[in-house]
Amino acid sequence: MMDERVRSLNEFKNDLSTVSDESLRLELEQSYRIINALSSSYHDVYYANLDTGSMRSYRYSRITQEMFGRQFENGDFETNLYTYVRKAVHPDDQELFEPVLTRASIRKLFERQDSYSLKYRVVQNGEIHYCRYLMVKILGRPEEFVFAFQNRDREMMRESEKKNAMKRRMDIVMSMVKMYDNSLYVNVSSNRFLELKISPAIREMIDKSKSYDSQMENVVENAVHREYRAAMREFLNIHTLNERMGMKNVLTMEFKGRMTGWSEVYLIVGNRDADGLVEDVFVATRGINEEKLRQLLQQEQERRQNNQLTEALRLVNSANEAKKLFLQDLSQDVRFSLNDIRRLADMAREDLENPEALSGERVQQILSNVKQIGELTGVLQTMVDSALKKALEE
Numbered sequence: 138m139m140d141e142r143v144r145s146l147n148e149f150k151n152d153l154s155t156v157s158d159e160s161l162r163l164e165l166e167q168s169y170r171i172i173n174a175l176s177s178s179y180h181d182v183y184y185a186n187l188d189t190g191s192m193r194s195y196r197y198s199r200i201t202q203e204m205f206g207r208q209f210e211n212g213d214f215e216t217n218l219y220t221y222v223r224k225a226v227h228p229d230d231q232e233l234f235e236p237v238l239t240r241a242s243i244r245k246l247f248e249r250q251d252s253y254s255l256k257y258r259v260v261q262n263g264e265i266h267y268c269r270y271l272m273v274k275i276l277g278r279p280e281e282f283v284f285a286f287q288n289r290d291r292e293m294m295r296e297s298e299k300k301n302a303m304k305r306r307m308d309i310v311m312s313m314v315k316m317y318d319n320s321l322y323v324n325v326s327s328n329r330f331l332e333l334k335i336s337p338a339i340r341e342m343i344d345k346s347k348s349y350d351s352q353m354e355n356v357v358e359n360a361v362h363r364e365y366r367a368a369m370r371e372f373l374n375i376h377t378l379n380e381r382m383g384m385k386n387v388l389t390m391e392f393k394g395r396m397t398g399w400s401e402v403y404l405i406v407g408n409r410d411a412d413g414l415v416e417d418v419f420v421a422t423r424g425i426n427e428e429k430l431r432q433l434l435q436q437e438q439e440r441r442q443n444n445q446l447t448e449a450l451r452l453v454n455s456a457n458e459a460k461k462l463f464l465q466d467l468s469q470d471v472r473f474s475l476n477d478i479r480r481l482a483d484m485a486r487e488d489l490e491n492p493e494a495l496s497g498e499r500v501q502q503i504l505s506n507v508k509q510i511g512e513l514t515g516v517l518q519t520m521v522d523s524a525l526k527k528a529l530e531e
Contacts, residue, residue, distance in 0.1 A: 179285035185214040187240045187280045227258035267293045317421040365392040398426035
């Protein structure tokens with residue numbers, strides 16, 4: 138079965154062949170092209186006659202059929218449009234249709250212009266949808282016009298996304314002004330920039346009428362310490378930004394200024410295109426000299442503490458090793474000397490318990506034993522002193 142829109146448009150085109158006036162026929166052909174274009178982008182397209190008040194459909198959407206059946210395929214224009222407004226249009230937007238609800242008001246409107254449109258909302262199954270209503274006068278036939286309805290939900294979604302993106306950018310801008318010492322907005326494709334907040338020292342180095350690349354090179358050369366210039370040039374390069382940024386939204390880098398001490402620079406994504414590529418970016422810096430000095434001081438203190446702990450551990454290990462060696466020497470070399478001292482002491486105790494049995498030879502032997510005990514004691518003292526000295530040296 139032929140589509141209703143196609144059949145209606147073919148009927149309209151066939152009517153053109155009956156028009157004998159060449160100029161009028163050309164105007165009607167132009168009207169046909171307009172109607173055909175409307176039918177491709179509007180979900181409902183209708184013809185209406187101001188003299189008779191009749192209307193017929195060129196395109197009749199499934200959604201309209203679900204809401205009104207076949208009512209709007211033809212019939213009286215004023216009655217059908219009033220029914221649509223009363224049943225489908227949001228109550229707060231119904232008054233927007235007042236200029237087009239009657240044939241008399243439409244005649245007055247077409248005296249001043251050839252088309253008229255308005256945006257409104259409809260309520261369907263408890264949900265709000267956004268729509269557009271359009272009226273276009275048919276060329277060469279002042280009593281005839283076409284009106285059409287279009288859903289704007291996707292359009293509103295895109296507008297909402299743009300508003301949200303703009304709000305995010307404005308939030309970023311406000312934070313830049315409050316939080317950072319210097320901030321720029323940079324358009325990646327045009328290589329142009331806009332000053333948001335610039336310190337007096339940096340303002341002397343840049344010319345906002347020139348490209349971002351050339352001005353950043355001047356700033357790097359004059360404001361950044363030579364040890365960080367190469368890294369800063371690479372960081373600020375917007376031609377490699379997408380490759381380095383990926384899907385991240387922020388990149389940061391610390392650097393040292395020639396006169397200002399330590400600072401931190403940020404690249405913050407403002408917006409991406411449909412392919413996810415960065416369209417614009419914010420460049421901002423803030424001084425972190427006090428923070429960096431505290432960090433460096435803390436790192437130095439931690440380094441010293443680690444060195445002290447390492448030295449203390451070395452001393453403990455050395456003492457343990459000396460103790461181990463001393464005990465080994467004591468167990469291996471001194472053990473026999475201690476046994477000799479104990480044996481001589483036992484012999485002397487036995488002799489002292491029986492003094493009458495002592496002979497001159499035995500007394501001489503006891504004296505010799507006492508002398509030997511003294512010598513062994515000296516040997517032990519020498520070994521202890523040597524072990525302690527070794528432990529202290531290590």
